[in-house]
Amino acid sequence: xTDLLVARNVSKTYFDTVANDNVVALEDVSLAIRPHEFVSVxxxxxxxxxxxxxxxxxxxxxxxxxxxxxxxxITGPGADRGMVFQEYALLPWKTTAxxxxxxxxxxxxxxxxxxxxxxxxxxxxxxKGFENKYPHQLSGGMRQRAAVARVLxxxxxxxxxxxPFAAVDAMTRQHLQEELTAITARERTTVLFITHAIxxxxxxxxxxxxxxxxxxRIVADLAIELPRPRRWDALVNDARFAAYRDELTxxxxxxxx
Amino acid sequence: xxxxxxxxxELFPFAVAVAIWQALAMAGIWPKVLFPSPLEVAQxxxxxxASGVLLVNLAVSLKxxxxxxxxxxAIAVPLGYLMGLSRASRNFFDPxxxxxxxxxxxxxxxxxxxxxxxxxxxxxxxxxxxxxxPVLHNxxxxxxxVQPVLIEAVRTLGANRGDVIRHVIFxxxxxxxMTGIRLGIAFGFRSLVGGEMIASTDGLGYxxxxxxxxxxxxxxxxxxxxxxxxxxAMDRLILRPIxxxxxxxxxxxxxxxxxx
Ligand SMILES: Nc1ncnc2c1ncn2[C@@H]1O[C@H](COP(=O)(O)OP(=O)(O)OP(=O)(O)O)[C@@H](O)[C@H]1O
Ligand SMILES: [Mg+2]
Numbered sequence: 001x002t003d004l005l006v007a008r009n010v011s012k013t014y015f016d017t018v019a020n021d022n023v024v025a026l027e028d029v030s031l032a033i034r035p036h037e038f039v040s041v042x043x044x045x046x047x048x049x050x051x052x053x054x055x056x057x058x059x060x061x062x063x064x065x066x067x068x069x070x071x072x073x074i075t076g077p078g079a080d081r082g083m084v085f086q087e088y089a090l091l092p093w094k095t096t097a098x099x100x101x102x103x104x105x106x107x108x109x110x111x112x113x114x115x116x117x118x119x120x121x122x123x124x125x126x127x128k129g130f131e132n133k134y135p136h137q138l139s140g141g142m143r144q145r146a147a148v149a150r151v152l153x154x155x156x157x158x159x160x161x162x163x164p165f166a167a168v169d170a171m172t173r174q175h176l177q178e179e180l181t182a183i184t185a186r187e188r189t190t191v192l193f194i195t196h197a198i199x200x201x202x203x204x205x206x207x208x209x210x211x212x213x214x215x216x217r218i219v220a221d222l223a224i225e226l227p228r229p230r231r232w233d234a235l236v237n238d239a240r241f242a243a244y245r246d247e248l249t250x251x252x253x254x255x256x257x
Numbered sequence: 258x259x260x261x262x263x264x265x266x267e268l269f270p271f272a273v274a275v276a277i278w279q280a281l282a283m284a285g286i287w288p289k290v291l292f293p294s295p296l297e298v299a300q301x302x303x304x305x306x307a308s309g310v311l312l313v314n315l316a317v318s319l320k321x322x323x324x325x326x327x328x329x330x331a332i333a334v335p336l337g338y339l340m341g342l343s344r345a346s347r348n349f350f351d352p353x354x355x356x357x358x359x360x361x362x363x364x365x366x367x368x369x370x371x372x373x374x375x376x377x378x379x380x381x382x383x384x385x386x387x388x389x390x391p392v393l394h395n396x397x398x399x400x401x402x403v404q405p406v407l408i409e410a411v412r413t414l415g416a417n418r419g420d421v422i423r424h425v426i427f428x429x430x431x432x433x434x435m436t437g438i439r440l441g442i443a444f445g446f447r448s449l450v451g452g453e454m455i456a457s458t459d460g461l462g463y464x465x466x467x468x469x470x471x472x473x474x475x476x477x478x479x480x481x482x483x484x485x486x487x488x489x490a491m492d493r494l495i496l497r498p499i500x501x502x503x504x505x506x507x508x509x510x511x512x513x514x515x516x517x
Contacts (some may be wrong), residue, residue: 042505058412058413058415059409059412059413077409077412077413078413078415079414079415081412081413082413082414083409083410083413085263085406085409085410087406088411089404089406089407089409090425091407091408091410091411091425091428092428092507092508092509093428093429093431093503093507093509102411102414102424103414103415106414106415106416106420134506134507134508135508136508137508150414151413151414154414154415160413188433198393
């Protein structure tokens with residue numbers, strides 16, 4: 001199968017105006033992601049994970065190298081690369097339903113179709129009954145699910161997620177992780193997922209890419225061959241799950257020393 | 258029942274203020290001309306209402322205020338978005354705006370009279386100058402405070418520049434725009450009264466000024482109260498309902514922080 005997302009020798013250098021110095025955030029990163037693959041990127045804080053995701057989204061430009069999606073070079077943001085932000089970034093002036101309907105509305109889909117899509121994704125993320133609530137009336141976990149639904153409803157080719165579950169409690173997080181794997185398996189979405197939680201990466205992914213400390217370089221690229229659908233109660237005592245987790249832990253700590 | 262309780266809560270502070278005022282007037286500490294009693298004011302109010310003079314002055318003043326407000330906003334709001342969204346126009350207009358900003362609306366009176374003659378034209382002009390800056394300034398502050406992540410989020414949903422302006426920047430700047438509008442009207446009232454005292458022969462400001470010439474202190478208070486009542490009515494009937502339906506419903510602005 002041909003690759004969907006390709007990064008070739010991507011580097012990113014920020015200019016620190018205060019220190020009057022260059023900060024190399026990411027150095028010579030190359031990777032390829034196949035359609036329908038769920039790929040997580042892990043690495044220590046400040047290693048350039050968000051930077052990489054933002055470049056894929058088209059919100060930042062690489063200093064060197066290039067990134068292509070479906071063979072086309074990324075020049076700016078687009079609906080084909082939907083992003084879920086750590087801060088949810090729901091529009092406070094739109095209800096849950098209106099937030100989810102936003103992408104289809106920009107695409108000028110007919111009203112009936114938009115409403116059908118909205119209903120479907122509201123149900124998919126379990127927000128039925130909260131369609132007419134504004135984001136400030138939702139719990140953190142509900143906001144996160146609404147943000148995921150908003151992006152999924154826009155049917156992106158690639159779903160980009162930047163530590164989306166970092167701010168929710170452990171129980172909600174496990175629940176959201178299970179939901180996410182189920183949804184993306186059903187929708188056959190390609191996902192690029194950023195986290196610094198190793199277990200989360202193993203649980204969700206088909207592949208986990210580990211970055212070294214700043215400047216970020218790829219130090220491991222590990223295929224996770226655990227059966228789907230995945231559930232925490234089954235995997236928590238699974239020897240293969242533990243083996244993947246330990247291997248990634250070793251990779252990350254090896255680079256820190 | 259609930260409506261009655263709300264009305265009571267609304268009126269209660271006024272009842273307290275009037276009671277204290279009446280008690281002070283009855284104590285007879287100051288001569289009546291320096292400190293008219295609420296009763297006298299009420300009588301004058303009723304008389305001026307019956308003779309129609311109050312409503313005529315009110316109509317004249319409101320017309321100047323509304324016209325000045327609309328013209329001031331019609332320039333300030335588009336200019337604010339233009340300056341907020343384009344660096345070139347910001348670089349061009351910002352120094353000019355800053356130079357003019359500190360000049361009070363009333364300082365324009367001499368030119369207003371030279372250009373428009375004595376009358377409501379001159380008054381309207383200085384109201385425009387008074388409304389313009391608070392509206393522009395608050396709008397610019399609002400634009401600077403728009404969260405970049407909201408813009409980025411809608412861009413990754415396929416929004417173009419026009420969509421970003423319509424769906425993010427307009428609603429996000431509404432709380433500050435409302436603040437600007439409130440301040441604009443408040444500044445407009447100040448200039449209205451001051452302007453009418455100097456540059457006009459009718460309107461509430463002129464009526465207050467004129468009453469002072471004849472030592473009609475109750476009539477002065479009637480003019481002041483009329484302004485207060487008009488402002489209160491604008492707030493309760495127009496501005497608040499708008500906020501309740503928008504910025505408050507969206508959770509961007511709260512009633513207060515009593516939970517703190
Ligand atoms: N706009 C910017 N200007 C200057 N430096 C930046 C900017 N954005 C990021 N950096 C620097 O680039 C490096 C990588 O940042 P990035 O946000 O990608 O890290 P991260 O891997 O996502 O970290 P975390 O896990 O803490 O979110 C950091 O050293 C950061 O200081
Ligand atoms: Mg980050």
